[in-house]
Amino acid sequence: MERRQYLLKKIGWSLFTILFVLVLNFFLFRILPGDPARAGVKDPRLKKEAIEAIQVRFGLDKPVVNCFESLNPVKLGSCTVNPLETQFFIYVGNLLRGELGISYHTNRPVAAILAERLWNTILLIGAGQILSIIVGVILGIFAAWKARTAIDYGALLTSLLAWSLPTFWLGIILLFWGSANGLPIGGKATPGSSTLPPVQQWTDIFQHMLLPTLTYTIVYMGEYTLIMRSSLLDVLAEDYILTAKAKGLSTFQILKDHALKNAMLPLVTVIAINLGFTVAGALQIEAVFSWPGLGGAIYESVVRRDYPVLQGAFLLIAVAVILANLIADLTYSYLDPRVQSE
Amino acid sequence: MQAIAESSKPKTQSTSPLLTFWRTFRRNPMALVGLTMLIIILLLAVFARQLAPYDVTSSANVSTADIYNPPGGAHLLGTDDAGKDVLSNFFFGARISLIVGFFAAFISVFIGGVIGIVAGFYGGRIENILMRFTDIMLVIPDLPLMVVIVALTKPSLINIIFVIGLLGWTTTARIVRSQTLAVKSRKFVLRARAIGAGNFHIILHHILPLVMPLLVVNAILVISLAILNESALSFIGLGDPTALSWGQMLNYAFGRGAMSAGAWWALVVPGLGIVWVVLALTLLGHGLEQVLNPRLEFHHLEPGRPVVQSEARQPVARAEDGRPILLEVQNLSVDYVTAGKPPARAVENVSFQLREGELMGLVGESGCGKTTLMLALLRLLPPAGQIVGGKVWFMGRDLTAMDETELQTVRWNGISIVFQGAMNAFNPVRTIGDQIFEAIQKHTPILPEDKIEDRVSELLELVGISAEHKAHFPHQYSGGMRQRAMIAMALACNPSVVIADEPTTALDVMIQAQILELLDSLRKKLGLSIIFVTHDLGVVAEMCDSVLVMYGGVTAEYASVDTIYNAPRHPYTQELLKAFPDLSKLDKRLASIPGYPPRLDQLPPGCRFAPRCPQALERCHTQPPALHRLEGTHVASCHLLDG
Numbered sequence: 008m009e010r011r012q013y014l015l016k017k018i019g020w021s022l023f024t025i026l027f028v029l030v031l032n033f034f035l036f037r038i039l040p041g042d043p044a045r046a047g048v049k050d051p052r053l054k055k056e057a058i059e060a061i062q063v064r065f066g067l068d069k070p071v072v073n074c075f076e077s078l079n080p081v082k083l084g085s086c087t088v089n090p091l092e093t094q095f096f097i098y099v100g101n102l103l104r105g106e107l108g109i110s111y112h113t114n115r116p117v118a119a120i121l122a123e124r125l126w127n128t129i130l131l132i133g134a135g136q137i138l139s140i141i142v143g144v145i146l147g148i149f150a151a152w153k154a155r156t157a158i159d160y161g162a163l164l165t166s167l168l169a170w171s172l173p174t175f176w177l178g179i180i181l182l183f184w185g186s187a188n189g190l191p192i193g194g195k196a197t198p199g200s201s202t203l204p205p206v207q208q209w210t211d212i213f214q215h216m217l218l219p220t221l222t223y224t225i226v227y228m229g230e231y232t233l234i235m236r237s238s239l240l241d242v243l244a245e246d247y248i249l250t251a252k253a254k255g256l257s258t259f260q261i262l263k264d265h266a267l268k269n270a271m272l273p274l275v276t277v278i279a280i281n282l283g284f285t286v287a288g289a290l291q292i293e294a295v296f297s298w299p300g301l302g303g304a305i306y307e308s309v310v311r312r313d314y315p316v317l318q319g320a321f322l323l324i325a326v327a328v329i330l331a332n333l334i335a336d337l338t339y340s341y342l343d344p345r346v347q348s349e
Numbered sequence: 350m351q352a353i354a355e356s357s358k359p360k361t362q363s364t365s366p367l368l369t370f371w372r373t374f375r376r377n378p379m380a381l382v383g384l385t386m387l388i389i390i391l392l393l394a395v396f397a398r399q400l401a402p403y404d405v406t407s408s409a410n411v412s413t414a415d416i417y418n419p420p421g422g423a424h425l426l427g428t429d430d431a432g433k434d435v436l437s438n439f440f441f442g443a444r445i446s447l448i449v450g451f452f453a454a455f456i457s458v459f460i461g462g463v464i465g466i467v468a469g470f471y472g473g474r475i476e477n478i479l480m481r482f483t484d485i486m487l488v489i490p491d492l493p494l495m496v497v498i499v500a501l502t503k504p505s506l507i508n509i510i511f512v513i514g515l516l517g518w519t520t521t522a523r524i525v526r527s528q529t530l531a532v533k534s535r536k537f538v539l540r541a542r543a544i545g546a547g548n549f550h551i552i553l554h555h556i557l558p559l560v561m562p563l564l565v566v567n568a569i570l571v572i573s574l575a576i577l578n579e580s581a582l583s584f585i586g587l588g589d590p591t592a593l594s595w596g597q598m599l600n601y602a603f604g605r606g607a608m609s610a611g612a613w614w615a616l617v618v619p620g621l622g623i624v625w626v627v628l629a630l631t632l633l634g635h636g637l638e639q640v641l642n643p644r645l646e647f648h649h650l651e652p653g654r655p656v657v658q659s660e661a662r663q664p665v666a667r668a669e670d671g672r673p674i675l676l677e678v679q680n681l682s683v684d685y686v687t688a689g690k691p692p693a694r695a696v697e698n699v700s701f702q703l704r705e706g707e708l709m710g711l712v713g714e715s716g717c718g719k720t721t722l723m724l725a726l727l728r729l730l731p732p733a734g735q736i737v738g739g740k741v742w743f744m745g746r747d748l749t750a751m752d753e754t755e756l757q758t759v760r761w762n763g764i765s766i767v768f769q770g771a772m773n774a775f776n777p778v779r780t781i782g783d784q785i786f787e788a789i790q791k792h793t794p795i796l797p798e799d800k801i802e803d804r805v806s807e808l809l810e811l812v813g814i815s816a817e818h819k820a821h822f823p824h825q826y827s828g829g830m831r832q833r834a835m836i837a838m839a840l841a842c843n844p845s846v847v848i849a850d851e852p853t854t855a856l857d858v859m860i861q862a863q864i865l866e867l868l869d870s871l872r873k874k875l876g877l878s879i880i881f882v883t884h885d886l887g888v889v890a891e892m893c894d895s896v897l898v899m900y901g902g903v904t905a906e907y908a909s910v911d912t913i914y915n916a917p918r919h920p921y922t923q924e925l926l927k928a929f930p931d932l933s934k935l936d937k938r939l940a941s942i943p944g945y946p947p948r949l950d951q952l953p954p955g956c957r958f959a960p961r962c963p964q965a966l967e968r969c970h971t972q973p974p975a976l977h978r979l980e981g982t983h984v985a986s987c988h989l990l991d992g
Binding site for chain 2: 035155167258268
């Protein structure tokens with residue numbers, strides 16, 4: 008019963024946050040001055056028909072929201088626009104139908120462009136996350152276990168240094184080094200490789216993934232090491248570790264059966280909170296390595312001023328991060344028996 | 350003259366908090382290195398105009414032949430895509446990156462600080478709304494949002510500063526809020542409120558100073574994040590084209606063929622600048638955090654200090670009454686060793702014998718070395734603890750000479766411990782049954798699992814807990830139940846000796862009595878030997894066979910329970926007895942002993958009890974008393990017995 012309430016509360020908040028992002032995403036692109044569709048119609052050289060055509064095409068002829076233009080108490084009373092015909096509701100309606108607009112650059116539906124790219128980003132982030140968590144956790148365990156030894160100081164300095172690296176710069180350096188050593192310089196696959204047999208195709212993709220994943224792993228393992236180390240240090244100073252030792256358990260048994268699960272719990276939350284930062288890293292890595300993912304889409308749409316793609320990519324990323332957070336929350340509640348009774 | 354000198358003396362001795370802070374700070378190499386690195390780069394940025402070999406602000410005298418010239422000659426670090434000197438660009442770039450970092454962080458920390466303090470201080474609905482908003486902002490990925498906003502506005506330096514600043518406050522708000530919550534119920538804040546101080550006054554003068562240290566550490570982190578974000582934005586092409594920050598340098602170099610031209614210097618140099626600043630800030634922040642919140646000094650898996658072996662005396666097999674002796678402690682001494690300080694003697698020259706079926710009370714105030722002594726028996730001392738003399742014989746085997754693997758077979762199987770409190774003695778994320786199961790399985794691995802399960806149920810029933818509770822977690826047990834479960838776990842491997850380390854503190858009186866009765870009945874039923882550690886003589890009066898009274902790490906008195914209660918010879922025992930109610934003499938007043946036991950690092954030169962002793966003689970303050978052997982096994986250390 009309590010557990011169900013907890014789940015419902017978490018899901019409710021995630022939905023609310025998604026709604027917030029939706030509204031934010033809509034208004035950012037309506038209020039801030041950059042969008043050429045709106046900036047363009049103010050160009051005095053345009054003919055009246057052309058302006059109208061643009062306005063109809065992008066739905067700018069409709070009011071933004073009900074009486075948004077006339078936030079004027081006198082006019083509000085006579086405000087009779089059908090709310091369903093405002094830009095906001097058209098936008099929401101389109102979203103519900105999976106329509107994110109048309110790319111200025113390629114004239115293709117944004118949803119189709121992003122759908123291809125979402126998987127590439129998930130592939131990159133997935134591989135990078137798994138590797139950086141594994142490396143970080145192992146390094147953190149050794150650092151905490153061998154506290155205040157050379158191993159500990161070494162791990163600590165390595166992780167602080169890794170944390171301080173700008174992601175895109177590390178990518179550039181690795182790319183510089185990799186291209187000199189015969190690794191592919193960017194993209195997800197060598198052009199024309201789609202005709203090759205599947206095994207070779209996968210090898211090709213693997214080679215392309217190597218450097219981006221390595222960049223990702225180095226940048227994020229530092230933080231996981233630090234968190235694992237401090238969390239495990241806290242746990243190892245707990246009374247129940249002394250109990251376990253008094254019970255005659257070996258160091259390995261204590262680490263495995265009593266320390267790790269407890270120390271991993273904070274890591275779950277951090278991984279979730281980190282997903283936001285993670286996306287920031289993916290954005291930079293994809294820009295450097297021309298990886299065809301969502302981050303790459305954001306980078307390209309900025310360069311090409313392709314705002315529908317930018318708007319769609321941001322929305323998709325934000326929603327994905329919110330959902331990932333929700334999953335982490337639920338995992339945490341499942342792992343830690345204390346949460347359910349709170 | 351002299352009067353002035355004297356009056357100014359206390360002033361120099363009183364340590365201001367800043368000075369104490371600086372003393373700790375100075376000893377933290379991480380913080381020092383970080384601060385030095387930061388100062389160096391700040392100086393470079395401030396004196397960029399004086400230090401830079403070329404004026405990069407004008408494009409006069411630049412020709413196409415200057416593009417991507419390698420380091421050396423006229424250009425120490427080579428030239429960039431526009432033929433400008435990379436080193437000079439680096440100095441001026443430092444200015445831009447640092448300005449953006451500091452100003453953006455200032456905005457973030459200000460907003461986060463205000464939101465955090467307001468939410469924490471006012472609580473209620475305001476807190477709820479503010480923190481929900483913070484949570485939402487925390488989840489939204491910040492760099493993509495920054496990209497969107499900067500892309501839709503003009504990429505000028507001011508815009509970038511504001512966008513980074515306005516989106517980077519969430520962690521600050523959370524940290525400040527929890528710190529505000531922690532300090533707002535402190536006494537002097539409540540007092541200020543009671544005398545009618547306004548909210549604003551309280552926040553400014555009482556809350557803010559306490560939140561400040563944390564805010565500073567957080568600000569350092571926020572600055573480094575802001576610098577990283579600025580460089581990423583610039584790299585993506587959203588930087589101010591007129592302000593050549595390090596990120597902008599990288600954007601130009603990467604976008605304009607430095608890679609294919611092999612101009613590594615144009616790519617490496619600005620990046621190293623970012624790494625330098627961010628690493629400096631990270632080291633400083635990390636070091637500061639260590640200075641402000643020093644961590645617990647040790648953990649339980651660090652290797653302990655080696656036992657100092659001493660001359661062994663063969664253990665006595667049987668006591669005078671013919672009962673076998675299970676545990677014999679001979680002249681045990683334990684030191685706590687801290688680097689840079691003389692070792693502190695926590696237990697000195699303690700001896701006792703525990704017969705089969707005997708219940709010994711180990712009595713003394715907190716800080717008298719009781720727990721240290723018990724942990725030393727099983728070699729469970731924290732890493733700073735070291736056995737520096739004496740022997741522990743358990744059933745004819747020398748525990749001080751065993752290695753870790755041998756010790757593991759004695760722990761719990763031969764001697765087990767009921768820890769005090771028991772709240773944290775159980776692992777919170779594993780069920781009680783599972784943790785008892787584990788102990789049995791460790792020591793009797795051949796037992797089939799269903800037999801172990803039966804044994805777990807049996808043990809829980811034995812201490813009065815229904816077996817169905819074995820699948821429950823520690824937090825689902827009440828305090829008394831946890832203590833019982835701890836006893837059940839201590840009995841899991843049929844140990845010969847059980848050490849009960851203050852098992853009833855933190856429990857209410859009724860439960861205390863139940864636990865004591867339980868221990869006593871188990872002793873009789875199972876023939877256990879028990880060492881009962883307590884600070885309360887009254888608790889042990891009716892159960893114990895013998896009592897060891899410790900004070901300041903030494904044996905004050907050790908005798909049978911009758912002797913201790915009826916003919917105590919040590920003033921400390923006598924004072925302790927006065928401090929507990931004797932129901933047969935209702936008219937007597939209860940007395941407490943003024944003062945506290947000595948700190949281990951400040952032991953008095955003479956008898957350790959002398960400063961509090963009502964009967965202290967002059968020599969008590971200068972000369973430690975010898976351990977006097979009185980009739981039978983009765984021993985006491987006191988100058989009054991010198992005869």
